[in-house]
Amino acid sequence: METSMESLINQSDKRWVGEFPRIGIRPVIDGRQGGIRESLEEVTMNMATNVATFLQEQLHYPDGTAVECVIADTTIGGVVEAAQAREKFKKEGVAVTITVSPSWCYPTETMDQDPHTLKAIWGFNGTERPGAVYLAAASSAHNQKGLPVFNIYGHDVQEMTDSSIPEDVQEKLLQFTKSALAVTIIRDKSYLSIGSVSMGIASSMVNEEFFQRYLGMRNEYVDMSEVMRRLQLEIYDTEEYEFAYAWVKKHCKEGKNGLLPDAQRSEEQKEKDWRTIVKMALIARDLMIGNPKLAEKGFGEAALGHNAIAAGFQGQRAWTDFMPTGDFMEAILSSSFDWNGIREPFIMATENDTLNGVTMLFGHLLTNAAQIFADVRTYWSPEAVKRVTGKELTGVAANGIIHLLNSGPAALDGTGQQEKDGKPAMKPFWEITEQEAQKCLDATEWCQAVDFFPGGGFSTDYTTRGGMPVTIARINIVEGLGPVLQLAEGYTVELEEDMHDVLDKRTDSTWPTTWFVPKLTGHGVFKDVYSVMYNWGSNHCAVSYGHIGGDLITLASMLRIPVSMHNVEDNRIFRPSAWSAFGVGDLTGADYRACEAYGPLYK
Ligand SMILES: C[C@H](O)[C@@H](O)[C@@H](O)C(=O)CO
Numbered sequence: 001m002e003t004s005m006e007s008l009i010n011q012s013d014k015r016w017v018g019e020f021p022r023i024g025i026r027p028v029i030d031g032r033q034g035g036i037r038e039s040l041e042e043v044t045m046n047m048a049t050n051v052a053t054f055l056q057e058q059l060h061y062p063d064g065t066a067v068e069c070v071i072a073d074t075t076i077g078g079v080v081e082a083a084q085a086r087e088k089f090k091k092e093g094v095a096v097t098i099t100v101s102p103s104w105c106y107p108t109e110t111m112d113q114d115p116h117t118l119k120a121i122w123g124f125n126g127t128e129r130p131g132a133v134y135l136a137a138a139s140s141a142h143n144q145k146g147l148p149v150f151n152i153y154g155h156d157v158q159e160m161t162d163s164s165i166p167e168d169v170q171e172k173l174l175q176f177t178k179s180a181l182a183v184t185i186i187r188d189k190s191y192l193s194i195g196s197v198s199m200g201i202a203s204s205m206v207n208e209e210f211f212q213r214y215l216g217m218r219n220e221y222v223d224m225s226e227v228m229r230r231l232q233l234e235i236y237d238t239e240e241y242e243f244a245y246a247w248v249k250k251h252c253k254e255g256k257n258g259l260l261p262d263a264q265r266s267e268e269q270k271e272k273d274w275r276t277i278v279k280m281a282l283i284a285r286d287l288m289i290g291n292p293k294l295a296e297k298g299f300g301e302a303a304l305g306h307n308a309i310a311a312g313f314q315g316q317r318a319w320t321d322f323m324p325t326g327d328f329m330e331a332i333l334s335s336s337f338d339w340n341g342i343r344e345p346f347i348m349a350t351e352n353d354t355l356n357g358v359t360m361l362f363g364h365l366l367t368n369a370a371q372i373f374a375d376v377r378t379y380w381s382p383e384a385v386k387r388v389t390g391k392e393l394t395g396v397a398a399n400g401i402i403h404l405l406n407s408g409p410a411a412l413d414g415t416g417q418q419e420k421d422g423k424p425a426m427k428p429f430w431e432i433t434e435q436e437a438q439k440c441l442d443a444t445e446w447c448q449a450v451d452f453f454p455g456g457g458f459s460t461d462y463t464t465r466g467g468m469p470v471t472i473a474r475i476n477i478v479e480g481l482g483p484v485l486q487l488a489e490g491y492t493v494e495l496e497e498d499m500h501d502v503l504d505k506r507t508d509s510t511w512p513t514t515w516f517v518p519k520l521t522g523h524g525v526f527k528d529v530y531s532v533m534y535n536w537g538s539n540h541c542a543v544s545y546g547h548i549g550g551d552l553i554t555l556a557s558m559l560r561i562p563v564s565m566h567n568v569e570d571n572r573i574f575r576p577s578a579w580s581a582f583g584v585g586d587l588t589g590a591d592y593r594a595c596e597a598y599g600p601l602y603k
């Protein structure tokens with residue numbers, strides 16, 4: 001595979017307008033001078049620098065650079081120093097604050113009272129100078145003032161001289177910061193709908209209120225005729241197109257063709273289809289993020305793009321009834337590599353399912369990896385599998401499986417050909433090797449679109465490797481309730497080849513398959529696999545690498561989106577401290593009440 005050095009295009013490095021949000025660290029201190037304050041200066045500042053170093057080492061922005069922390073110039077012992085920190089943070093683009101303290105301090109005099117930042121406090125678990133007493137008082141001050149805050153309190157008492165960050169504190173710092181950055185990265189960016197409603201799917205009707213009030217995002221729209229215009233008038237980088245086309249011919253192999261004789265397309269027609277779909281990929285990307293090359297060609301407006309951090313393509317049916325499907329475009333953009341080398345995946349939803357697109361965006365920002373877009377197609381009970389294949393489901397699959405199968409495209413990372421510690425994974429692009437990208441390409445075949453796509457095109461055919469921890473999720477909107485999130489952590493499984501073939505051929509075998517098994521808990525919706533499928537809110541889900549249910553729950557609480565269904569253990573649930581006041585016996589009910597009481601983040 002060619003490296004990015006061979007890229008012919010000259011895109012600006014930045015996909016969107018603006019800088020990535022920074023994390024402000026606030027070392028808060030007991031303001032009494034003449035002994036107490038002086039004795040705490042060093043240990044308090046150390047806590048701040050340690051948190052900053054830890055986060056900078058652990059977390060990355062989606063472009064692969066290390067996250068940036070800004071530490072207040074002085075410890076904060078009173079209101080003037082709090083105001084000075086805020087001034088500094090405003091200038092430095094801080095959108096997330098973490099207050100740290102090993103001692104008692106004066107909560108309302110030192111707190112971050114900016115209503116727009118996302119806030120956490122780490123109160124040191126020591127008893128000489130009680131950081132935890134401060135934490136409780138500060139947290140209650142936030143709650144009284146309607147400013148939700150995440151409390152971080154280490155499990156074990158630490159020595160005052162111990163400057164390490166305990167593991168449980170580390171986990172909470174990461175969970176909070178990842179989610180807070182996701183909230184603030186999507187702010188002011190666009191979701192671009194290319195086309196509108198696909199086949200009467202309600203979630204492909206843009207709900208502007210959701211985007212604006214819950215996510216702080218804008219909605220941008222282009223008709224699919226804009227893609228046609230750019231195809232006809234050659235509004236794309238023709239040099240890049242030639243390069244991309246040659247790369248595609250070399251790396252994207254054609255797969256099986258199950259079309260009936262009279263639905264066959266000639267070699268000449270197929271060749272034309274390939275040319276069109278490569279151009280479509282360039283055009284959709286340019287629509288999202290712009291391309292300075294277009295300005296050189298005299299299309300200055302097109303060169304700007306739509307500042308889109310996510311997009312969706314309607315496809316069916318207005319486009320696919322006469323043009324090649326968007327499958328190649330969606331699959332390659334959603335992958336972590338293309339002809340320009342290994343790069344951040346683009347978030348592009350099939351059938352313009354805007355709510356699944358947003359879920360993919362969440363998954364991407366929490367993991368920095370590509371996301372699989374999938375139809376939640378079929379629940380296969382052990383009995384039904386036995387009946388049609390004559391074989392028993394075994395191992396992790398023994399309780400039944402869910403067939404995740406998008407109607408044509410999915411990110412090639414979904415093949416599971418990348419590895420972490422020798423196991424299948426979907427990784428941030430900067431951890432993916434050239435060999436792994438090549439393996440993903442090798443594990444994928446491009447099959448001629450099936451007969452209800454009269455305009456042709458090529459779908460992505462692969463089967464995800466088993467043994468990958470994944471989380472499926474989606475947002476639904478319910479009148480009278482608003483947006484809700486549901487998720488299920490589980491594993492991909494691989495079936496024996498003959499069993500897979502029988503099940504796969506019963507549906508559309510030219511599409512990308514992921515066999516999914518949720519973690520069962522023995523109660524509620526997670527008592528069995530059937531109930532997980534039965535309670536899914538719509539026809540699609542986003543598949544993320546890893547068990548990220550805890551992170552998704554934290555993120556949803558920041559956005560005041562309640563979580564209707566999940567299989568995350570209680571000790572991994574991390575929400576603002578105020579949520580406890582809405583009830584601790586039933587965490588889900590408390591979440592609904594808290595989200596309703598606070599309402600969307602952007603009023
Ligand atoms: C091919 C069909 O029209 C599919 O597109 C359909 O099953 C869906 O994917 C609906 O989301």
Ligand SMILES: [Mn+2]
Nearest residue numbers: 351375407540
């Ligand atoms: Mn679908």
